[in-house]
Amino acid sequence: MNQFVLEMKNITKEFPGVKALDNVNLQVGKGEIHALVGENGAGKSTLMKVLSGVHPIGTYTGDIYFDSNKCSFKDINDSEALGIVIIHQELALVPELSIAENVYLGNEQATKGIIDWAKTKKATEKLIEAVGMKASVNDLVKDVGVGQQQLVEIAKALSKDVKLLILDEPTAALNETESENLLKLLNTFREQGITSILISHKLKEVLKIADNVTILRDGQTIETLSLQQTLINEERIIKSMVGRDLKNLYPIRKPIIGEKVIEIKDWTVYHPQLPDKKIINGANLHLRAGEIVGIAGLMGAGRTELVMSIFGKSYGKRITGKISKNGKEITVNNVGDAIHHGFAYVSEDRKEYGLILQDSVKKNITLANLKGISNKLVVNPYEEVEVAQRYKEQLNIKMPSIDQQVVNLSGGNQQKVVLGKWMFTEPEILILDEPTRGIDVGAKNEIYKIINDLANHGKSILMVSSELPELLGICDRIYTLSDGLITGEFLKEDANQETLMASMTDNRRAHV
Known part of the structure; x- marks a missing residue:
C-alpha cells in the first residue's frame, strides 16, 4: 500500500455527558477503500465529522494530517478546499432544484457574479456520465429515485476535485442493484487514485470492496484489519465490533400462533x-x-x-x-x-415520522399515549418518568438519562425509543x-x-x-x-x- 494520505491521531471528542471519541487513531492509505465499522454509537460518524470540519478545530483534541500536512479545519469549506468531501447518510440535496443546480450548489459556475448556466449544465453532464446516471441534468431531484440521488451527491463531490471521499452508509436506502452499481463506482474511483472511506453496517459489502477495515467500539479504536487476509470474515469483524461472539444473529424462535x-x-x-x-x-x-x-x-x-x-x-x-x-x-x-x-406503526424513517428529535427520550416514549400518564388532561410528571424509565430498562436503551435529547442517541437507540413509544400504547x-x-x-x-x-x-x-x-x-x-x-x-x-x-x-x- 502507498504512503498514508490521512492520519488522525488521538482524536477525543466529548458531548454533554458523553465521550463520543476517546483517543481514536486512523490511518488511510492513498488510493484505497478503507471501511469504518462499529456498532451504533461507536463514534464512526462523529470521527468523520471531525475530519470534514463539521466539528471544527477547538471542539476536539488530537491531530489530523492530510497529505503529510497538519490540518486545522474551521468548517466544512476548509476540508473541501483540500479535496476532502463527505456524503452524509441523510442526503444534503434540495428536492425542488434540478440535478445541475444541486451539483453546483455552493460552488456556482459564475462570471462576475452571474451564473453561467450553459457551463453549469455541460459540466454536470460530464459528471453524471462519470457516475453512471441516466437522468437529464434538468430533472428535479425530487423526481429521481434514492439511488439516483446518491449519484447526484457523488457527482457533486467530484465537482469539488475530490481526493478523499467519505461515504456514510451510502447503500442503506438502496436496493441490491443500486448498491452493486455504487460499489462498482467506488472501484472505478480507486483505479483513478481517489481514496474512499466507507462507513457501513453491511459487512458483506465491506468484505467485497474494502482494502482495510478499522473497527471502533465505544468511541475507541479496537483494531485495523487487512481484508487481503483470507481468515477475515463477518464473524471475525462482528466479534471485534461487539466485543463478543454473535453466533445467532436471529434468535431461536418457537412460535405459539393463535x-x-x-x-x-x-x-x-x-x-x-x-x-x-x-x-x-x-x-x-x-x-x-x-x-x-x-x-x-x-x-x-x-x-x-x-x-x-x-x-x-x-x-x-x-x-x-x-x-x-x-x-x-x-x-x-x-x-x-x-x-x-x-394498531401501531414504526415508520421506516424514524427521524421524520417516528421521533421529535429535539425532545427528550422521556417525552418521545410517552407521546403516542398521553392519556396513559394523564389525569383530566394534565400530565403526571412522576408517571411519565416511571414509564420512560421502565422502557429504558426493558429495551436496554443506552443513554445518560431519560432527559437526553433523542437527536444525540445512536440510530439503534433511537429505534428502541420508537419501539418503546408504540409499546406504551399496548x-x-x-x-x-x-x-x-x-x-x-x-x-x-x-x-x-x-x-x-x-x-x-x-x-x-x-x-x-x-x-x-x-x-x-x-x-x-x-x-x-x-x-x-x-x-x-x-x-x-x-x-x-x-x-x-x-x-x-x-x-x-x-x-x-
Whole structure:
C-alpha cells in the first residue's frame, strides 16, 4: 500500500455527558477503500465529522494530517478546499432544484457574479456520465429515485476535485442493484487514485470492496484489519465490533400462533397525486395472534404504501377494501381510529415520522399515549418518568438519562425509543417498516429479540424489510409484493431467497 494520505491521531471528542471519541487513531492509505465499522454509537460518524470540519478545530483534541500536512479545519469549506468531501447518510440535496443546480450548489459556475448556466449544465453532464446516471441534468431531484440521488451527491463531490471521499452508509436506502452499481463506482474511483472511506453496517459489502477495515467500539479504536487476509470474515469483524461472539444473529424462535386477529380483503389504494395510478391492487392478507408476518418486495413494489394505508389510511386516496378484527369489520379512517383498534406503526424513517428529535427520550416514549400518564388532561410528571424509565430498562436503551435529547442517541437507540413509544400504547397489531435499517448487527440482534418477545406475548407483527435473510430469519410467514400485487404467500420452512425473489419479480397475481 502507498504512503498514508490521512492520519488522525488521538482524536477525543466529548458531548454533554458523553465521550463520543476517546483517543481514536486512523490511518488511510492513498488510493484505497478503507471501511469504518462499529456498532451504533461507536463514534464512526462523529470521527468523520471531525475530519470534514463539521466539528471544527477547538471542539476536539488530537491531530489530523492530510497529505503529510497538519490540518486545522474551521468548517466544512476548509476540508473541501483540500479535496476532502463527505456524503452524509441523510442526503444534503434540495428536492425542488434540478440535478445541475444541486451539483453546483455552493460552488456556482459564475462570471462576475452571474451564473453561467450553459457551463453549469455541460459540466454536470460530464459528471453524471462519470457516475453512471441516466437522468437529464434538468430533472428535479425530487423526481429521481434514492439511488439516483446518491449519484447526484457523488457527482457533486467530484465537482469539488475530490481526493478523499467519505461515504456514510451510502447503500442503506438502496436496493441490491443500486448498491452493486455504487460499489462498482467506488472501484472505478480507486483505479483513478481517489481514496474512499466507507462507513457501513453491511459487512458483506465491506468484505467485497474494502482494502482495510478499522473497527471502533465505544468511541475507541479496537483494531485495523487487512481484508487481503483470507481468515477475515463477518464473524471475525462482528466479534471485534461487539466485543463478543454473535453466533445467532436471529434468535431461536418457537412460535405459539393463535387465532386470526386481522384480515384485510380486496385492499386497493390509489396514488395521492396521480388519481388514475393504482399503487395497491386488491391485496388480501391476514395476521394471527403471536405471528410474525413479513412483506418482501423490490423498491417501488408498494410495501410502505401498503402498510401506511392500513395504518389509518396514512397514505393514498380512494382506498377501498375491508379490514376485519377478530371476525368483525372495523372502520380505520385515520390514525386515531388505528390506535383505538390496537394498531401501531414504526415508520421506516424514524427521524421524520417516528421521533421529535429535539425532545427528550422521556417525552418521545410517552407521546403516542398521553392519556396513559394523564389525569383530566394534565400530565403526571412522576408517571411519565416511571414509564420512560421502565422502557429504558426493558429495551436496554443506552443513554445518560431519560432527559437526553433523542437527536444525540445512536440510530439503534433511537429505534428502541420508537419501539418503546408504540409499546406504551399496548398495541395488538404492530407494523414494522424496515425496523433495522441503518443500525449495526448488535443492535439488530436486540431488536429481533424485542420483536420475538412481543410475538411471544400474543402480539401480531407485520414487518416490511428489504433484506431477505432478515425476513427468513425472523418471520413465520412471508407475503411477496410486486407492482402493488401480492404475488405469493410462503411459510418460513417453504421459502428461501431464490423462491422469494422469483415471486417478488412476478407481476401476475398469484393464487395464494
